[in-house]
Amino acid sequence: MNNFIYNTPTKVFFGKNQEDKLGEILKSYNIKKVLLHYGKESIKKSGLYDKVINQLKAFKIDFVELGGVTPNPKLSLALKGVEIAKKEKVDLILAVGGGSVIDSAKLISVGAKVDFNPWLFSIKEKTPNDHIPVGTILTISAAGSDMSNSCVITNDTTKEKRGFVSEENRCLFAILNPELTYTVSKYQTACGIVDIMMHTLERYFSSGDDTPLTDNIALGLLKAVYDAGKILITDPYNYNARATIMWANSLSHNGLTGVGRNYIMSVHQLEHELSGMYDEISHGAGLAVLWPAWAKIAYKAEIKRFSRYAYEVIGITKTNDSIADILKAIEETQNYFISLGMPKSLRELNVKESSLEELAHNTMFKGKRVLEDIIKVDYEMAYKILKLAY
Amino acid sequence: MNNFIYNTPTKVFFGKNQEDKLGEILKSYNIKKVLLHYGKESIKKSGLYDKVINQLKAFKIDFVELGGVTPNPKLSLALKGVEIAKKEKVDLILAVGGGSVIDSAKLISVGAKVDFNPWLFSIKEKTPNDHIPVGTILTISAAGSDMSNSCVITNDTTKEKRGFVSEENRCLFAILNPELTYTVSKYQTACGIVDIMMHTLERYFSSGDDTPLTDNIALGLLKAVYDAGKILITDPYNYNARATIMWANSLSHNGLTGVGRNYIMSVHQLEHELSGMYDEISHGAGLAVLWPAWAKIAYKAEIKRFSRYAYEVIGITKTNDSIADILKAIEETQNYFISLGMPKSLRELNVKESSLEELAHNTMFKGKRVLEDIIKVDYEMAYKILKLAY
Numbered sequence: 001m002n003n004f005i006y007n008t009p010t011k012v013f014f015g016k017n018q019e020d021k022l023g024e025i026l027k028s029y030n031i032k033k034v035l036l037h038y039g040k041e042s043i044k045k046s047g048l049y050d051k052v053i054n055q056l057k058a059f060k061i062d063f064v065e066l067g068g069v070t071p072n073p074k075l076s077l078a079l080k081g082v083e084i085a086k087k088e089k090v091d092l093i094l095a096v097g098g099g100s101v102i103d104s105a106k107l108i109s110v111g112a113k114v115d116f117n118p119w120l121f122s123i124k125e126k127t128p129n130d131h132i133p134v135g136t137i138l139t140i141s142a143a144g145s146d147m148s149n150s151c152v153i154t155n156d157t158t159k160e161k162r163g164f165v166s167e168e169n170r171c172l173f174a175i176l177n178p179e180l181t182y183t184v185s186k187y188q189t190a191c192g193i194v195d196i197m198m199h200t201l202e203r204y205f206s207s208g209d210d211t212p213l214t215d216n217i218a219l220g221l222l223k224a225v226y227d228a229g230k231i232l233i234t235d236p237y238n239y240n241a242r243a244t245i246m247w248a249n250s251l252s253h254n255g256l257t258g259v260g261r262n263y264i265m266s267v268h269q270l271e272h273e274l275s276g277m278y279d280e281i282s283h284g285a286g287l288a289v290l291w292p293a294w295a296k297i298a299y300k301a302e303i304k305r306f307s308r309y310a311y312e313v314i315g316i317t318k319t320n321d322s323i324a325d326i327l328k329a330i331e332e333t334q335n336y337f338i339s340l341g342m343p344k345s346l347r348e349l350n351v352k353e354s355s356l357e358e359l360a361h362n363t364m365f366k367g368k369r370v371l372e373d374i375i376k377v378d379y380e381m382a383y384k385i386l387k388l389a390y
Numbered sequence: 391m392n393n394f395i396y397n398t399p400t401k402v403f404f405g406k407n408q409e410d411k412l413g414e415i416l417k418s419y420n421i422k423k424v425l426l427h428y429g430k431e432s433i434k435k436s437g438l439y440d441k442v443i444n445q446l447k448a449f450k451i452d453f454v455e456l457g458g459v460t461p462n463p464k465l466s467l468a469l470k471g472v473e474i475a476k477k478e479k480v481d482l483i484l485a486v487g488g489g490s491v492i493d494s495a496k497l498i499s500v501g502a503k504v505d506f507n508p509w510l511f512s513i514k515e516k517t518p519n520d521h522i523p524v525g526t527i528l529t530i531s532a533a534g535s536d537m538s539n540s541c542v543i544t545n546d547t548t549k550e551k552r553g554f555v556s557e558e559n560r561c562l563f564a565i566l567n568p569e570l571t572y573t574v575s576k577y578q579t580a581c582g583i584v585d586i587m588m589h590t591l592e593r594y595f596s597s598g599d600d601t602p603l604t605d606n607i608a609l610g611l612l613k614a615v616y617d618a619g620k621i622l623i624t625d626p627y628n629y630n631a632r633a634t635i636m637w638a639n640s641l642s643h644n645g646l647t648g649v650g651r652n653y654i655m656s657v658h659q660l661e662h663e664l665s666g667m668y669d670e671i672s673h674g675a676g677l678a679v680l681w682p683a684w685a686k687i688a689y690k691a692e693i694k695r696f697s698r699y700a701y702e703v704i705g706i707t708k709t710n711d712s713i714a715d716i717l718k719a720i721e722e723t724q725n726y727f728i729s730l731g732m733p734k735s736l737r738e739l740n741v742k743e744s745s746l747e748e749l750a751h752n753t754m755f756k757g758k759r760v761l762e763d764i765i766k767v768d769y770e771m772a773y774k775i776l777k778l779a780y
Contacts, residue, residue, distance in 0.1 A: 001633040003405025008398050014649070015393025213614040213634045213641070220606030227602060243391040244603045247649070251603070256646075259404070259637070 001211050001260035008254045010147045011173045018175045019051055019137050023059030025173055033062040035090040037081060037105045039069040039097045046183060052096055064088045069097065071282065072275055073104040074156040075119055081108035085132060095136040099143020105134045106151040106169045122153050122162040133172040139180050141246040142192030142284060144199055144253025146174035154276055161276030178242035190340035191284025193229045193245060196252045197222055198287045202265040203258030205305055207374055211260040218257040221248055222313045229340055266371040267294050270382060273362040281349055288342035292334040293389035299326050301374040346390045356386045391601050391650035398644045400537045401563045408565045409441055409527050413449030415563055423452040425480040427471060427495045429459040429487045436573060442486055454478045459487065462665055463494040464546040465509055471498035475522060485526040489533020495524045496541040496559045512543050512552040523562040529570050531636040532582030532674060534589055534643025536564035544666055551666030568632035580730035581674025583619045583635060586642045587612055588677045592655040593648030595695055597764055601650040608647040611638055612703045619730055656761040657684050660772060663752040671739055678732035682724040683779035689716050691764040736780045746776045
């Protein structure tokens with residue numbers, strides 16, 4: 001087991017009606033003025049926006065607003081947020097929405113403390129060491145940004161999508177009410193389930209010594225999500241299934257399922273290039289197509305781990321041919337994603353075959369890196385995976 | 391799934407040689423003066439004491455000392471600590487040792503902020519709302535106090551052992567180096583394993599709606615500890631097994647394995663009375679004897695949960711008779727505890743049969759409470775469990 005630092009300071013308020021505690025929570029942290037950050041109209045339609053405003057007013061907490069966050073959140077909007085946060089001297093950014101809104105809030109949070117463009121954090125030319133606290137009311141179970149140290153932003157000028165990790169990116173608090181996700185569309189629910197599974201799959205299929213506790217937790221989380229997803233296909237208002245997915249969203253990306261291991265999340269890196277180039281592609285949909293392709297190549301490097309996944313998560317009946325069992329599990333995983341409503345190929349996502357080379361090239365940061373985990377993903381391998389996923 | 395608050399702010403530095411970072415860590419929190427709190431001579435013999443002192447000196451951190459913490463830590467010593475902490479104006483209490491040292495530090499930490507006897511927190515007549523931070527270097531994997539919100543103290547005048555939970559009881563940081571536990575005796579290692587398993591067993595065997603994610607994590611943790619314990623019987627210097635036990639020590643009591651459930655930990659309550667009355671009894675040894683007795687009565691109320699435990703943790707081969715399988719799993723659990731070096735009965739722990747009535751009476755706080763979980767533990771039931779464990 002590798003040495004590790006485990007840091008999950010985010011205080012989680014989980015369950016029904018927890019958003020009604022917002023004012024009380026902000027008061028407990030002595031917050032006087034917030035920047036309310038959100039996406040498009042959905043929180044207004046659902047009534048959540050009004051609830052938030054009423055809480056802020058009732059507890060006499062001053063606020064300014066910045067809406068308009070899009071999927072694959074854009075640098076340009078975050079820079080506007082930085083300007084507002086500085087000018088208005090807010091002492092918390094309240095992200096009401098999904099992972100895109102939270103990630104945008106995170107960039108504002110670190111950007112407001114420096115005099116340069118925080119994109120320099122994204123491209124790792126600078127390292128943040130201070131931030132304005134971020135609190136969130138989560139409305140989509142997917143990215144796990146509410147408890148993660150990760151922030152992914154797309155530069156709308158260069159079309160680059162870049163993530164950076166920092167302990168400055170941890171939210172102060174997260175309000176997670178599974179009922180707020182009842183109205184998430186079937187497609188977006190599916191994208192979320194894939195993203196959640198992938199955060200743990202990419203930690204589990206990694207190199208390192210034996211880590212039985214981390215592995216058991218990882219497999220247990222995957223199984224719970226897999227089962228809950230099946231329920232949600234026919235019963236989107238099932239509270240316990242929504243709650244399972246929402247809590248897994250947090251635990252899958254806060255570090256828990258990978259401690260003690262070496263992981264670099266190659267499939268995520270490939271997907272970031274994909275949805276960076278094709279803005280209309282949802283992160284989860286991209287992952288759903290790319291992971292099975294990666295797995296069909298990578299399984300040979302980790303037969304033992306893939307076997308446990310096959311038997312303990314997917315529930316493949318054990319035969320004498322463990323390779324066949326693993327391949328069946330990978331196929332079954334892809335079929336599961338398809339049953340949730342996910343595409344089965346890059347072609348189905350309207351990706352041009354002619355862009356595969358550029359995607360592979362971009363994933364390698366144009367020759368500046370190689371991704372080495374249980375398999376080595378260099379340009380040729382990236383291209384091979386993309387081609388197989390096409 | 392019940393609503394819950396999840397709060398695990400303790401920053402964990404896990405792995406080999408992490409204690410060498412002590413000075414750096416204290417500096418990162420801007421700590422100027424610490425109260426170094428520890429037990430008897432073992433940290434001096436092992437060289438850890440010198441390492442700590444050298445770090446404090448090298449980083450120019452002022453310190454005062456209070457050693458002498460015993461198992462079942464005593465109120466009288468904690469009160470001395472409160473006096474020192476107030477007089478010396480320390481800004482962190484550094485607990486170097488096991489759960490007893492940490493719990494003693496926690497009482498000092500909240501006691502130093504009030505003008506009354508902090509025992510009033512222990513008996514829940516007062517609620518803390520401030521504390522001096524506690525940091526720890528853990529030397530025994532057992533109590534999970536390094537990440538828990540719990541503090542258990544014995545009043546050496548009244549012989550009462552009382553625990554209270556509060557978010558003020560969360561440590562600021564915890565340094566967990568599994569190598570520091572190599573020299574823990576076989577007996578104390580076993581006591582620790584039982585305590586760790588019990589923190590999750592008592593959360594898992596509880597009432598509430600379906601909580602598949604919490605349950606899968608709980609069972610995965612139990613399985614990892616069960617397996618690692620078997621390794622340590624013959625190979626106490628196995629790093630990965632020591633690491634598994636140490637990390638499980640933290641996760642088993644930080645809240646993770648019980649979120650969304652209703653649990654009150656009846657067996658822990660019974661055991662607190664036992665080791666409160668018999669100071670020489672280790673908490674883990676008491677639990678090892680009491681839990682199987684409780685389980686033999688309680689399993690009927692939760693066949694489904696006990697079945698999963700039997701098959702997924704203990705590895706019982708499934709037959710058509712699930713009751714027989716469960717009883718076999720309970721017996722197997724007790725045999726496992728015995729194989730680790732634990733006693734098999736209260737008699738073996740030199741408990742007088744004549745004290746069982748008083749123990750049952752004390753567990754009910756002399757008629758002031760009943761413990762209601764999957765079974766109702768009132769005076770008669772407490773007596774029945776104690777008698778069965780005798």
